[in-house]
Amino acid sequence: MAKKIAAHRELISEERKVRSTWARRLTWERMAPVLLVLPSAIAIAIFVYGFIGFTGFASLTRWNKLLPDFTLVGLSNYLVLFAHPRFQIDVRNSVVFTALFLTGCVGIGFLLAVLLDQRVKGENIFRSIYLFPMAISFIVTGVVWRWLLNPGSLEMGSTGVNLLFDRVGLGFLKWGWFTDPTVLHIRPDNGLGIFLQGIGLGALTTDKFGIPVAIISLVIAATWQMSGYVMAMYLAGLHGIPEELREAARVDGASEWQILWHVLWPLLRPITLGAVIILGHISLKIYDLVVAMTGPGIGFSTDVPAYFMWETTFHSNRFAQGASIATIMLIMVAILIIPYLVYSTRREVEA
Amino acid sequence: MTTAERALPRVARVRWSRVLIYAILIAFAAFYLMPVYILLITGMKSFAEVSLYRMWSLPSGVHFDSFTKAWFGSVEEGFRGLSLNFMNSVYITIPATIISAILGSMNGYVLSKWRFRGSDMLFPALLFGMFIPYQSILIPLVQSLSKIGLYGTIPGLIFVHIVYGIPITTLIFRNYYATVPTELVEAAKIDGANIFSIYRWVMFPLSMPGFVVVLIWQFTSIWNDFLFAVTIAQNPAIQPITVGLNNLAGSYIVQWNVQMAGALIAALPTLLVYIFLGRFFMRGLLAGALKG
Numbered sequence: 009m010a011k012k013i014a015a016h017r018e019l020i021s022e023e024r025k026v027r028s029t030w031a032r033r034l035t036w037e038r039m040a041p042v043l044l045v046l047p048s049a050i051a052i053a054i055f056v057y058g059f060i061g062f063t064g065f066a067s068l069t070r071w072n073k074l075l076p077d078f079t080l081v082g083l084s085n086y087l088v089l090f091a092h093p094r095f096q097i098d099v100r101n102s103v104v105f106t107a108l109f110l111t112g113c114v115g116i117g118f119l120l121a122v123l124l125d126q127r128v129k130g131e132n133i134f135r136s137i138y139l140f141p142m143a144i145s146f147i148v149t150g151v152v153w154r155w156l157l158n159p160g161s162l163e164m165g166s167t168g169v170n171l172l173f174d175r176v177g178l179g180f181l182k183w184g185w186f187t188d189p190t191v192l193h194i195r196p197d198n199g200l201g202i203f204l205q206g207i208g209l210g211a212l213t214t215d216k217f218g219i220p221v222a223i224i225s226l227v228i229a230a231t232w233q234m235s236g237y238v239m240a241m242y243l244a245g246l247h248g249i250p251e252e253l254r255e256a257a258r259v260d261g262a263s264e265w266q267i268l269w270h271v272l273w274p275l276l277r278p279i280t281l282g283a284v285i286i287l288g289h290i291s292l293k294i295y296d297l298v299v300a301m302t303g304p305g306i307g308f309s310t311d312v313p314a315y316f317m318w319e320t321t322f323h324s325n326r327f328a329q330g331a332s333i334a335t336i337m338l339i340m341v342a343i344l345i346i347p348y349l350v351y352s353t354r355r356e357v358e359a
Numbered sequence: 360m361t362t363a364e365r366a367l368p369r370v371a372r373v374r375w376s377r378v379l380i381y382a383i384l385i386a387f388a389a390f391y392l393m394p395v396y397i398l399l400i401t402g403m404k405s406f407a408e409v410s411l412y413r414m415w416s417l418p419s420g421v422h423f424d425s426f427t428k429a430w431f432g433s434v435e436e437g438f439r440g441l442s443l444n445f446m447n448s449v450y451i452t453i454p455a456t457i458i459s460a461i462l463g464s465m466n467g468y469v470l471s472k473w474r475f476r477g478s479d480m481l482f483p484a485l486l487f488g489m490f491i492p493y494q495s496i497l498i499p500l501v502q503s504l505s506k507i508g509l510y511g512t513i514p515g516l517i518f519v520h521i522v523y524g525i526p527i528t529t530l531i532f533r534n535y536y537a538t539v540p541t542e543l544v545e546a547a548k549i550d551g552a553n554i555f556s557i558y559r560w561v562m563f564p565l566s567m568p569g570f571v572v573v574l575i576w577q578f579t580s581i582w583n584d585f586l587f588a589v590t591i592a593q594n595p596a597i598q599p600i601t602v603g604l605n606n607l608a609g610s611y612i613v614q615w616n617v618q619m620a621g622a623l624i625a626a627l628p629t630l631l632v633y634i635f636l637g638r639f640f641m642r643g644l645l646a647g648a649l650k651g
Contacts, residue, residue, distance in 0.1 A: 041473035145583030
């Protein structure tokens, strides 16, 4: 037994010797890669993680005027924020915008990709037309769509898309677009509303849980810009699905619709997930488009957290309050992104 | 019933579905091109025929008045043109694009071919920086840029675009270098080459497609940036084109056809890149989508 242990020890020390000479020999070779990425790693450590930490810290302080005041006040900035009507409206707008924008982009993107995949003549031309808005800034998009969706006035007549509706005899489709302050919500005086109030969910019948119709204009402009991207992702996915798979389904007697829903759509699920993550984080951060197209709107009907954050911080100099909005935005994006990052890196390591 | 007669309805049905496909595709193409149509015809109208109530009508001829006004501004009406902003965008975008591409290339090379302990952790940690809402770093960013004297300067904006460009450029290059066979690197190592000479003589010559994709991607996103610019460049003399256009469009004294001409000027560089290098643009887009 003792002999065995001694032999084992010898083996270990032998191994250590080998390892230490290796380590000495490889020092430069080992350090060089680290040194190469070090500047970037340090920059990201400071400018992403350090700054996020600072913003989180600032949100816990009393720094609500120009000069910094780092007296800690706990979560009071967050409590003020959650009670703030404008912030409640912003969260509602963000949820509504995200839901409509995702549905629009994924729906249109998938439809166009499937149609283009039918050996269409001029596929390249169509694809380029659908994708070009991606090259343009949200500011340009906002400026153009603000004029396109400018409803005009009763006295002077319609403009933009409303004018186009008039011309082609679809005048009944005219409406106020982003100038319409209506918020669709469950009425407290109808059957469902009375029922909800009865079970203590009366809040659901207020406009805090409604759909501000003005936001549809923002959704149209954003979908115009981003749906081509989703199409390109789906198209790349469809090209990767072997024709034999479809052929096999056809031999089994499946119709084209069944192939679409039971073969292609499930196979493209990773792409749908990727698109939802990418578009979701864009929509939670959306700012430029709102600035250029509508501003906060009537009754904040097109306001978003990013807009509120910028105004609070850089117009009103309420830095701690602005930092609290920024932190909430970061948490919302992190909830979406981190599981996806972990999932895709792990999948890559396994592969 | 003969075979031909039975086959007939099927052929007809197939044709109708083809017609439907093309009809939908063309309808969507019209939707995507509608803003371009408005931009072009409005920009080309003379000031006499500009009316919101005739915005869909074709211009009587090609006039460049609106473009001239959008570019040079107007002293009597009291607004600045976009020429200065355009040049600012050029000065910001070109160095920031090139430097962030080089950094991304180095990082991507190391993270794909010279993995070290912790490099598998470093990569997702870098990537996270690509997704954060920049609102969550703006306050300390403004503070620290002021401290080091870069706030409100073009070098300051260049610096910011380089730093926050690291994640995406690293991602694209890492995925690109992953397609280069590791045997090439191994062989060079056996021949005694070190990390730098392998980069210089093996990887860099193979990197051109990667560089094209990254340069296009960075050019487009830096040219189109608004948030950093509006936060850091308060001084009109250094504002890039997106901020200039937003000011122009937000002003009540600027006619809407001048705004449209301005929008076209702002969109032109990235549109040209898209038209001539669309293939690479698409690759960058798909790389931006992680690994799907």
